[in-house]
Amino acid sequence: MTVNWREHLVSGARIAHGQLCAAGTHVFVTNILDSSAEGAGRDEVLESYSVLQPVHIDAALSYAAELAREESVLPVLAL
Numbered sequence: 206m207t208v209n210w211r212e213h214l215v216s217g218a219r220i221a222h223g224q225l226c227a228a229g230t231h232v233f234v235t236n237i238l239d240s241s242a243e244g245a246g247r248d249e250v251l252e253s254y255s256v257l258q259p260v261h262i263d264a265a266l267s268y269a270a271e272l273a274r275e276e277s278v279l280p281v282l283a284l
Contacts, residue, residue, distance in 0.1 A: 207270075210267040213227065227261035228261070230257060237250060238266075240253060250262055
């Protein structure tokens with residue numbers, strides 16, 4: 206089951222200068238995704254950001270997946 210990221214991620218002018226964060230924290234979603242992209246496992250991310258809950262990681266991944274479906278960030282080159 207996919208997590209509804211809108212229930213677990215927040216942004217606003219008064220929250221971390223408008224950056225998307227895990228709800229109830231000041232941990233940027235980009236930090237969660239960067240850590241995952243660099244090879245950190247779920248337990249490592251949770252250890253690095255002790256205020257996070259596992260659902261925050263799931264929400265960040267759901268958010269990234271939705272962006273990937275909706276946006277074409279980089280052109281894919283044919284090999």
